[in-house]
Amino acid sequence: MPKIVIVTDAWHPQVNGVVRSIETTNRELAAMGIDVAMITPQPFPSIPMPTYPEIRLSLARYGRVARMIEREKPDYLHIATEGPLGLMARRWCLKHGMPFSTSYHTRFPEYVRSRIPVPLSWLYAYVRWFHNRGGACMVATESLKRELAGRGLNNLCLWSRGIDTALFHPRPRAENPFGLARPIFMTVGRVAIEKNLPAFLDLDLPGSKVVVGDGPARAELEARYPGVLFTGVKFGEDLAQAYAEADVFVFPSITDTFGNTILEALASGVPVAAYPVTGPVDIVPPGGKAGVLDEDLRKACIASLDASRDEARAVAETYSWQAATRQFLDNVMEAKAQARRRRLSLRQPTRPADA
Numbered sequence: 001m002p003k004i005v006i007v008t009d010a011w012h013p014q015v016n017g018v019v020r021s022i023e024t025t026n027r028e029l030a031a032m033g034i035d036v037a038m039i040t041p042q043p044f045p046s047i048p049m050p051t052y053p054e055i056r057l058s059l060a061r062y063g064r065v066a067r068m069i070e071r072e073k074p075d076y077l078h079i080a081t082e083g084p085l086g087l088m089a090r091r092w093c094l095k096h097g098m099p100f101s102t103s104y105h106t107r108f109p110e111y112v113r114s115r116i117p118v119p120l121s122w123l124y125a126y127v128r129w130f131h132n133r134g135g136a137c138m139v140a141t142e143s144l145k146r147e148l149a150g151r152g153l154n155n156l157c158l159w160s161r162g163i164d165t166a167l168f169h170p171r172p173r174a175e176n177p178f179g180l181a182r183p184i185f186m187t188v189g190r191v192a193i194e195k196n197l198p199a200f201l202d203l204d205l206p207g208s209k210v211v212v213g214d215g216p217a218r219a220e221l222e223a224r225y226p227g228v229l230f231t232g233v234k235f236g237e238d239l240a241q242a243y244a245e246a247d248v249f250v251f252p253s254i255t256d257t258f259g260n261t262i263l264e265a266l267a268s269g270v271p272v273a274a275y276p277v278t279g280p281v282d283i284v285p286p287g288g289k290a291g292v293l294d295e296d297l298r299k300a301c302i303a304s305l306d307a308s309r310d311e312a313r314a315v316a317e318t319y320s321w322q323a324a325t326r327q328f329l330d331n332v333m334e335a336k337a338q339a340r341r342r343r344l345s346l347r348q349p350t351r352p353a354d355a
Contacts, residue, residue, distance in 0.1 A: 003035040004332060005074035007065075009083030010105070011040035014055060015214075015233055016190060017260040018105045021161060022080060028325035037072040039065065039085060050115070058084045066092045076101075076332045082108055082130050094133060099339035101332050102131045103138040103159060104148065107255045111194050128152050135335025138328065140258035141282035155338070157331045162321030163263040168240050170269030170313060177245035178229055180208035185301055186246035186270075188239075188261045189253075191215035191230070200252040201225045203298045212242055243268035248304040251280060252297060259283065266290060267316035271307030273300035283315070290315045 006026070010018040026036050044064075046056035065088035069077070077093060077100045079086045086102075093100040109123030131137040131153055138159035139145050145156045177184060185205055189195055192215040201209060201221065209228045211221075222230050234242050243249070249265030251274035259279040262272055266283070272291030274280035284291045289311040294300035 001033060001035045002075045003037060003072060004029065004076045004078060005037045005039060005069055005072050005089075006078045006080060007039045007069075007085050007089040008080035009041060009058060009085045010055075010081050011038075011042060017256075017258065018080065020260060021105070024162065024164075024321050025325050025328055028321050029329065032325070032329070034329065037074070039068050039089065041085065044085075060084055060088055062088050062091060065089060074098075076336055078103070078328075078332055079134070080105065082127065086130070090130065090133070099135045099336040101136040101138065101335040102134040104131065104144070104153075104257065105140075106257060107194075110255050114193055124151050131155075135338045136331045138331050141278060143278045143282050144257050147278065155335075157334070159328050159331060160324045161258055161260055161263065161319065162324045163260075163267045163316050163319050164321070165267050165317060167236070168243060168264045168267035168316070170309060171241065171244035173245055178208075178210060178231070180210070180229060183207035183247035183305055184210055184245060185248050185250050185273075186210040186212065186243070186265075187250045187252065188212040188243065188264070191218040191221060193217055194253070194255050196252045196254055197221060199297055200250045201228055203301065205298065205301055207247070210242075210246070212239070239264075240268065243270060246270045248273050248301055249291075250274070250297070250301055253277075253279070263316055263319055266312045269309035269313045271304040271309065271312050273297065273304040275300075285315060 006022060008022055010016065012019060029036050041056060041058040044058040044060045046058050049055040049057050065085065069092055077098055079089050079100055079102045108127060109120050112118060112123055113120055134155065136155050136157050137153055138157055139148060140159060140161060149156055183206060187200055191211065191213050211228060211230045212234055214233045218230060243265055249270045249272045251259055251262055251272060254275050254277045256279045262280060262283050265272055272284050274293050275295060275297060276293040280293050284293055288303060289308050291307050292300040292303040
Protein backbone atom coordinates (compact mmCIF):
# COMPACT_ATOMS: atom_id res chain seq x y z
CA MET A 1 0.00 0.00 0.00
CA PRO A 2 1.56 3.36 -1.00
CA LYS A 3 2.06 5.85 1.81
CA ILE A 4 1.69 9.62 1.68
CA VAL A 5 3.00 11.86 4.44
CA ILE A 6 1.09 15.15 4.63
CA VAL A 7 2.71 17.98 6.57
CA THR A 8 0.48 20.84 7.64
CA ASP A 9 0.71 23.78 10.03
CA ALA A 10 -3.09 24.13 9.91
CA TRP A 11 -4.89 21.50 11.98
CA HIS A 12 -7.32 21.01 14.82
CA PRO A 13 -8.51 22.85 16.84
CA GLN A 14 -8.47 25.38 13.99
CA VAL A 15 -11.76 25.59 12.11
CA ASN A 16 -11.13 26.60 8.51
CA GLY A 17 -11.23 25.43 4.92
CA VAL A 18 -7.66 24.14 4.96
CA VAL A 19 -8.32 21.76 7.84
CA ARG A 20 -11.63 20.57 6.39
CA SER A 21 -10.13 20.01 2.95
CA ILE A 22 -7.19 17.96 4.25
CA GLU A 23 -9.35 15.97 6.66
CA THR A 24 -11.90 15.06 3.98
CA THR A 25 -9.17 14.24 1.46
CA ASN A 26 -7.59 11.89 4.00
CA ARG A 27 -10.86 9.98 4.38
CA GLU A 28 -11.20 9.64 0.61
CA LEU A 29 -7.57 8.52 0.25
CA ALA A 30 -8.13 5.83 2.88
CA ALA A 31 -11.17 4.62 0.92
CA MET A 32 -8.89 4.34 -2.14
CA GLY A 33 -6.45 2.15 -0.23
CA ILE A 34 -3.83 4.87 0.34
CA ASP A 35 -2.03 4.98 3.69
CA VAL A 36 -1.77 8.55 5.01
CA ALA A 37 0.41 9.75 7.87
CA MET A 38 0.02 13.27 9.22
CA ILE A 39 2.61 15.62 10.70
CA THR A 40 0.69 18.42 12.40
CA PRO A 41 1.30 20.97 15.19
CA GLN A 42 -0.40 18.77 17.81
CA PRO A 43 2.72 17.04 19.26
CA PHE A 44 4.79 20.25 19.39
CA PRO A 45 4.90 23.18 21.78
CA SER A 46 3.57 26.32 20.13
CA ILE A 47 3.05 30.05 20.49
CA PRO A 48 0.06 32.12 19.36
CA MET A 49 0.45 33.87 16.05
CA PRO A 50 0.76 37.65 16.59
CA THR A 51 -2.62 39.39 16.01
CA TYR A 52 -4.32 36.00 15.46
CA PRO A 53 -4.02 33.92 18.66
CA GLU A 54 -6.41 31.20 17.41
CA ILE A 55 -3.61 30.13 15.05
CA ARG A 56 -0.58 28.73 16.85
CA LEU A 57 2.93 28.46 15.42
CA SER A 58 4.80 25.24 16.12
CA LEU A 59 8.15 25.41 17.92
CA ALA A 60 9.48 22.39 16.08
CA ARG A 61 13.11 21.40 15.75
CA TYR A 62 14.31 20.13 12.41
CA GLY A 63 15.73 16.91 13.86
CA ARG A 64 12.41 15.86 15.36
CA VAL A 65 10.46 16.58 12.18
CA ALA A 66 13.12 14.71 10.16
CA ARG A 67 12.83 11.66 12.42
CA MET A 68 9.03 11.69 12.12
CA ILE A 69 9.24 11.71 8.33
CA GLU A 70 11.92 8.99 8.22
CA ARG A 71 9.96 6.77 10.58
CA GLU A 72 7.00 6.79 8.16
CA LYS A 73 9.14 5.87 5.11
CA PRO A 74 6.83 7.75 2.72
CA ASP A 75 6.44 6.99 -0.96
CA TYR A 76 5.13 10.52 -1.46
CA LEU A 77 5.31 13.70 0.62
CA HIS A 78 2.95 16.64 0.44
CA ILE A 79 3.52 19.97 2.19
CA ALA A 80 0.21 21.75 2.72
CA THR A 81 1.33 25.03 4.29
CA GLU A 82 4.22 27.50 4.26
CA GLY A 83 4.60 27.64 8.07
CA PRO A 84 7.26 26.24 10.44
CA LEU A 85 6.44 22.56 9.84
CA GLY A 86 6.24 23.10 6.11
CA LEU A 87 9.67 24.73 6.15
CA MET A 88 11.17 21.81 8.09
CA ALA A 89 9.66 19.24 5.73
CA ARG A 90 10.85 21.20 2.66
CA ARG A 91 14.38 21.30 4.11
CA TRP A 92 14.34 17.53 4.70
CA CYS A 93 13.10 16.79 1.18
CA LEU A 94 15.77 18.93 -0.46
CA LYS A 95 18.49 17.46 1.74
CA HIS A 96 17.51 13.87 0.94
CA GLY A 97 16.46 14.31 -2.69
CA MET A 98 12.84 13.43 -1.89
CA PRO A 99 10.34 14.78 -4.45
CA PHE A 100 7.48 16.68 -2.87
CA SER A 101 4.31 18.54 -3.75
CA THR A 102 2.85 21.64 -2.12
CA SER A 103 -0.50 23.40 -2.05
CA TYR A 104 -1.44 27.07 -1.99
CA HIS A 105 -4.51 27.24 0.23
CA THR A 106 -4.55 30.86 1.35
CA ARG A 107 -3.27 34.19 0.10
CA PHE A 108 -0.36 34.11 2.51
CA PRO A 109 1.20 37.39 1.30
CA GLU A 110 -2.02 39.39 1.56
CA TYR A 111 -2.91 37.92 4.96
CA VAL A 112 0.50 38.77 6.40
CA ARG A 113 0.47 42.29 4.95
CA SER A 114 -2.98 42.96 6.44
CA ARG A 115 -1.37 42.54 9.87
CA ILE A 116 2.29 43.52 9.40
CA PRO A 117 3.60 46.32 7.08
CA VAL A 118 5.75 44.07 4.89
CA PRO A 119 6.05 44.80 1.13
CA LEU A 120 3.91 42.42 -0.89
CA SER A 121 6.78 41.84 -3.32
CA TRP A 122 8.93 40.43 -0.48
CA LEU A 123 6.16 38.06 0.59
CA TYR A 124 5.60 36.78 -2.94
CA ALA A 125 9.34 36.26 -3.30
CA TYR A 126 9.09 33.96 -0.26
CA VAL A 127 6.11 32.15 -1.80
CA ARG A 128 8.07 31.54 -5.03
CA TRP A 129 11.10 30.35 -3.06
CA PHE A 130 8.95 27.96 -1.02
CA HIS A 131 6.81 26.41 -3.75
CA ASN A 132 8.97 26.43 -6.88
CA ARG A 133 11.34 23.72 -5.65
CA GLY A 134 8.46 21.24 -5.42
CA GLY A 135 7.30 19.09 -8.29
CA ALA A 136 3.68 20.30 -8.13
CA CYS A 137 2.01 23.28 -6.49
CA MET A 138 -1.72 22.62 -6.17
CA VAL A 139 -4.28 25.41 -6.47
CA ALA A 140 -8.05 25.20 -6.27
CA THR A 141 -9.12 27.20 -9.33
CA GLU A 142 -8.12 28.14 -12.86
CA SER A 143 -8.24 31.86 -12.07
CA LEU A 144 -5.83 31.43 -9.16
CA LYS A 145 -3.57 29.31 -11.35
CA ARG A 146 -3.36 32.11 -13.92
CA GLU A 147 -2.75 34.72 -11.24
CA LEU A 148 0.06 32.81 -9.54
CA ALA A 149 1.69 31.95 -12.88
CA GLY A 150 1.82 35.69 -13.51
CA ARG A 151 3.64 36.11 -10.20
CA GLY A 152 6.32 33.60 -11.18
CA LEU A 153 5.12 30.34 -9.62
CA ASN A 154 5.64 27.21 -11.69
CA ASN A 155 4.53 23.55 -11.71
CA LEU A 156 0.98 24.75 -10.96
CA CYS A 157 -1.81 22.18 -11.13
CA LEU A 158 -5.46 21.99 -10.13
CA TRP A 159 -6.81 20.44 -6.95
CA SER A 160 -10.50 21.32 -6.70
CA ARG A 161 -12.80 20.75 -3.73
CA GLY A 162 -15.91 18.73 -3.06
CA ILE A 163 -19.02 18.97 -0.91
CA ASP A 164 -20.97 16.58 1.29
CA THR A 165 -24.35 16.84 -0.43
CA ALA A 166 -25.87 14.39 2.05
CA LEU A 167 -25.21 16.74 4.98
CA PHE A 168 -25.75 20.03 3.18
CA HIS A 169 -29.09 19.97 1.36
CA PRO A 170 -32.27 22.04 1.08
CA ARG A 171 -34.58 21.76 4.09
CA PRO A 172 -37.97 23.17 5.14
CA ARG A 173 -37.52 26.77 6.22
CA ALA A 174 -38.98 28.47 9.28
CA GLU A 175 -41.07 31.61 8.92
CA ASN A 176 -38.79 33.52 11.31
CA PRO A 177 -35.49 31.61 11.65
CA PHE A 178 -33.32 32.64 14.60
CA GLY A 179 -36.30 34.78 15.64
CA LEU A 180 -35.49 37.18 12.79
CA ALA A 181 -37.44 38.67 9.92
CA ARG A 182 -36.82 37.44 6.38
CA PRO A 183 -35.05 37.72 4.04
CA ILE A 184 -32.04 36.27 5.84
CA PHE A 185 -28.66 37.33 4.43
CA MET A 186 -26.00 35.03 5.92
CA THR A 187 -22.25 34.60 5.83
CA VAL A 188 -20.27 31.74 7.36
CA GLY A 189 -16.58 31.51 8.20
CA ARG A 190 -13.76 32.96 10.25
CA VAL A 191 -14.59 36.34 11.74
CA ALA A 192 -11.27 37.92 10.83
CA ILE A 193 -9.99 41.01 9.06
CA GLU A 194 -9.13 39.21 5.84
CA LYS A 195 -12.76 38.12 5.33
CA ASN A 196 -13.83 41.71 4.54
CA LEU A 197 -17.00 41.36 6.63
CA PRO A 198 -17.77 45.10 6.95
CA ALA A 199 -18.37 45.15 3.18
CA PHE A 200 -21.41 42.97 3.95
CA LEU A 201 -22.37 44.30 7.37
CA ASP A 202 -22.40 47.93 6.19
CA LEU A 203 -24.94 47.20 3.44
CA ASP A 204 -28.47 48.60 3.62
CA LEU A 205 -30.46 45.39 3.09
CA PRO A 206 -34.04 44.34 3.86
CA GLY A 207 -34.66 41.69 6.51
CA SER A 208 -31.80 40.45 8.71
CA LYS A 209 -28.09 39.67 8.67
CA VAL A 210 -26.53 36.60 10.29
CA VAL A 211 -22.84 35.77 10.81
CA VAL A 212 -21.99 32.15 11.64
CA GLY A 213 -18.45 31.63 12.91
CA ASP A 214 -15.87 32.98 15.30
CA GLY A 215 -12.50 34.66 15.18
CA PRO A 216 -10.34 37.53 16.41
CA ALA A 217 -12.58 40.28 15.00
CA ARG A 218 -15.84 38.99 16.45
CA ALA A 219 -15.98 41.09 19.65
CA GLU A 220 -15.23 44.29 17.75
CA LEU A 221 -17.77 43.58 15.01
CA GLU A 222 -20.51 42.54 17.46
CA ALA A 223 -20.09 45.87 19.27
CA ARG A 224 -19.98 47.79 15.99
CA TYR A 225 -23.04 46.07 14.46
CA PRO A 226 -25.57 45.45 17.26
CA GLY A 227 -28.33 44.71 14.75
CA VAL A 228 -26.49 41.69 13.32
CA LEU A 229 -26.85 38.20 14.82
CA PHE A 230 -23.48 36.53 15.52
CA THR A 231 -24.18 32.88 16.30
CA GLY A 232 -20.65 31.66 16.95
CA VAL A 233 -19.27 28.47 15.42
CA LYS A 234 -21.66 25.72 14.32
CA PHE A 235 -20.83 22.17 13.25
CA GLY A 236 -22.49 19.25 11.51
CA GLU A 237 -26.29 19.22 11.49
CA ASP A 238 -26.49 22.56 13.33
CA LEU A 239 -24.38 24.19 10.64
CA ALA A 240 -26.30 22.53 7.80
CA GLN A 241 -29.63 23.61 9.32
CA ALA A 242 -28.38 27.18 9.66
CA TYR A 243 -27.31 27.34 6.02
CA ALA A 244 -30.67 26.03 4.83
CA GLU A 245 -32.53 28.84 6.60
CA ALA A 246 -30.74 31.56 4.62
CA ASP A 247 -32.36 33.33 1.68
CA VAL A 248 -29.01 34.54 0.33
CA PHE A 249 -25.46 33.53 1.21
CA VAL A 250 -23.13 36.54 1.11
CA PHE A 251 -19.43 35.99 0.44
CA PRO A 252 -17.68 39.35 0.91
CA SER A 253 -14.09 38.10 0.83
CA ILE A 254 -11.84 39.28 -1.99
CA THR A 255 -8.78 37.27 -0.88
CA ASP A 256 -9.99 33.66 -0.57
CA THR A 257 -8.50 31.16 -2.99
CA PHE A 258 -11.70 29.08 -3.30
CA GLY A 259 -14.52 29.40 -0.81
CA ASN A 260 -15.64 26.05 0.64
CA THR A 261 -18.55 27.88 2.27
CA ILE A 262 -19.84 28.83 -1.19
CA LEU A 263 -20.24 25.13 -2.00
CA GLU A 264 -21.90 24.46 1.36
CA ALA A 265 -24.42 27.23 0.70
CA LEU A 266 -25.15 26.11 -2.86
CA ALA A 267 -25.60 22.50 -1.71
CA SER A 268 -28.13 23.81 0.83
CA GLY A 269 -30.06 25.42 -2.02
CA VAL A 270 -29.00 28.95 -1.10
CA PRO A 271 -28.07 31.40 -3.89
CA VAL A 272 -24.74 33.21 -3.49
CA ALA A 273 -23.95 36.93 -3.66
CA ALA A 274 -20.28 37.81 -4.01
CA TYR A 275 -17.71 39.95 -5.73
CA PRO A 276 -16.45 38.72 -9.14
CA VAL A 277 -13.08 37.55 -7.80
CA THR A 278 -11.10 34.30 -7.61
CA GLY A 279 -13.23 31.64 -5.97
CA PRO A 280 -16.73 32.96 -6.71
CA VAL A 281 -16.01 33.41 -10.44
CA ASP A 282 -14.80 29.80 -10.61
CA ILE A 283 -17.81 28.33 -8.78
CA VAL A 284 -20.90 30.47 -9.48
CA PRO A 285 -21.93 30.21 -13.14
CA PRO A 286 -22.69 33.47 -14.97
CA GLY A 287 -26.31 34.27 -15.67
CA GLY A 288 -27.63 34.72 -12.14
CA LYS A 289 -29.51 31.44 -11.85
CA ALA A 290 -27.54 30.15 -8.82
CA GLY A 291 -26.37 33.52 -7.53
CA VAL A 292 -25.06 36.89 -8.62
CA LEU A 293 -21.54 38.32 -8.77
CA ASP A 294 -21.16 42.08 -8.93
CA GLU A 295 -18.68 44.78 -7.93
CA ASP A 296 -21.67 46.31 -6.12
CA LEU A 297 -22.23 43.74 -3.37
CA ARG A 298 -25.62 45.19 -2.40
CA LYS A 299 -26.80 44.83 -5.98
CA ALA A 300 -25.62 41.20 -5.97
CA CYS A 301 -27.48 40.54 -2.68
CA ILE A 302 -30.78 41.97 -3.89
CA ALA A 303 -30.57 40.24 -7.27
CA SER A 304 -29.79 36.90 -5.61
CA LEU A 305 -33.20 36.97 -3.93
CA ASP A 306 -34.61 36.11 -7.36
CA ALA A 307 -32.10 33.33 -8.07
CA SER A 308 -33.13 29.67 -8.14
CA ARG A 309 -32.59 27.47 -5.11
CA ASP A 310 -32.84 24.42 -7.38
CA GLU A 311 -30.12 25.81 -9.67
CA ALA A 312 -27.92 26.50 -6.64
CA ARG A 313 -28.22 22.87 -5.56
CA ALA A 314 -27.53 21.66 -9.10
CA VAL A 315 -24.22 23.54 -9.22
CA ALA A 316 -23.08 21.97 -5.92
CA GLU A 317 -23.91 18.49 -7.20
CA THR A 318 -21.18 18.82 -9.85
CA TYR A 319 -18.52 18.88 -7.10
CA SER A 320 -17.34 15.55 -5.69
CA TRP A 321 -14.75 14.89 -2.98
CA GLN A 322 -13.92 11.61 -4.70
CA ALA A 323 -13.02 13.44 -7.92
CA ALA A 324 -11.11 16.14 -6.03
CA THR A 325 -9.12 13.51 -4.13
CA ARG A 326 -8.25 11.72 -7.35
CA GLN A 327 -6.87 15.05 -8.60
CA PHE A 328 -4.80 15.36 -5.42
CA LEU A 329 -3.42 11.84 -5.75
CA ASP A 330 -2.57 12.32 -9.43
CA ASN A 331 -0.73 15.54 -8.61
CA VAL A 332 1.27 13.91 -5.80
CA MET A 333 2.30 11.05 -8.09
CA GLU A 334 3.15 13.41 -10.95
CA ALA A 335 5.45 15.45 -8.68
CA LYS A 336 7.51 12.32 -8.05
CA ALA A 337 7.42 11.24 -11.69
CA GLN A 338 8.53 14.68 -12.81
CA ALA A 339 11.51 14.55 -10.45
CA ARG A 340 12.44 11.12 -11.83
CA ARG A 341 12.30 12.41 -15.40
CA ARG A 342 14.45 15.37 -14.45
CA ARG A 343 17.10 13.12 -12.91
CA LEU A 344 17.15 10.87 -15.99
CA SER A 345 17.55 13.82 -18.32
CA LEU A 346 20.53 15.09 -16.31
CA ARG A 347 22.20 11.68 -16.64
CA GLN A 348 21.96 11.67 -20.44
CA PRO A 349 25.34 12.25 -22.04
CA THR A 350 25.71 15.53 -23.83
CA ARG A 351 25.90 15.07 -27.60
CA PRO A 352 28.94 16.67 -29.16
CA ALA A 353 28.33 19.53 -31.54
CA ASP A 354 28.31 18.66 -35.22
CA ALA A 355 31.72 19.02 -36.80
